[in-house]
Amino acid sequence: MMDKTILEETTTKSLSGELTFPEVVMKLMSAGVESYRVDLYQNMKTFYMPNGEFYSESFDFQGPIIGTDYSKVMLISALEDIQNKRIDYREFLKRIMLAGIASYHAYLNGRKVVYMSRNGEFHVEHFPQ
Numbered sequence: 001m002m003d004k005t006i007l008e009e010t011t012t013k014s015l016s017g018e019l020t021f022p023e024v025v026m027k028l029m030s031a032g033v034e035s036y037r038v039d040l041y042q043n044m045k046t047f048y049m050p051n052g053e054f055y056s057e058s059f060d061f062q063g064p065i066i067g068t069d070y071s072k073v074m075l076i077s078a079l080e081d082i083q084n085k086r087i088d089y090r091e092f093l094k095r096i097m098l099a100g101i102a103s104y105h106a107y108l109n110g111r112k113v114v115y116m117s118r119n120g121e122f123h124v125e126h127f128p129q
Contacts, residue, residue, distance in 0.1 A: 004055055006031045007047050011059050017088045025127070029108050037105045040066060040097055063093055067100040070117035074099035079125055 010027050013019040019027070028036065028047070036047045040063065046056040067074075078095035081087045087095070096104075102118040111127040 002047070002049055002053050002055055003031055004057075007033070007055055008057060011045055011057060014089045015059060015061065017090075020085075021082070021089075022128075025106075025108055034109055035105060035107045037103060039103045040093065041102055061090065061093060063097045066097045066102050066118050068118070070100035070119060070121040072099075072121075072123060075101060075115060075123055083128055 006027060010019060010024045014021075014024055032049055033047050034050045036045055038045050043059050043061050043063075044056055045059055046054055048054050075096055078087070078092050078099065081095075082089070082092040096115065100117040100119070100121070101115050104113055104115045106113045113125045113127075115123045115125065
């Protein structure tokens with residue numbers, strides 16, 4: 001059975017700066033989540049369980065309009081800055097949106113995140129070791 005409270009908490013605490021990505025991954029994996037997808041057009045996050053269950057929630061975030069052109073350089077810069085704790089999650093979302101990213105899917109068991117641009121370009125980022 002999916003514990004929606006834990007799922008919702010990871011979103012709100014990420015946005016408030018209380019949880020880092022590695023902490024979110026640990027909490028979600030312990031709750032049985034296999035992967036999750038973030039849609040930056042709709043400010044929606046969907047969590048997926050191995051048994052086919054899923055849960056979608058909206059989140060409170062006012063970001064910029066998603067950039068028309070994909071910029072891998074801007075995306076990599078935002079990834080490096082959040083991994084090194086130079087920016088928070090809200091700033092990260094703003095920067096990847098400006099880089100043309102419309103959604104991303106975190107595969108917890110696969111230890112990677114796939115970032116998708118509005119035109120279909122993608123970047124695969126493996127979890128830091």
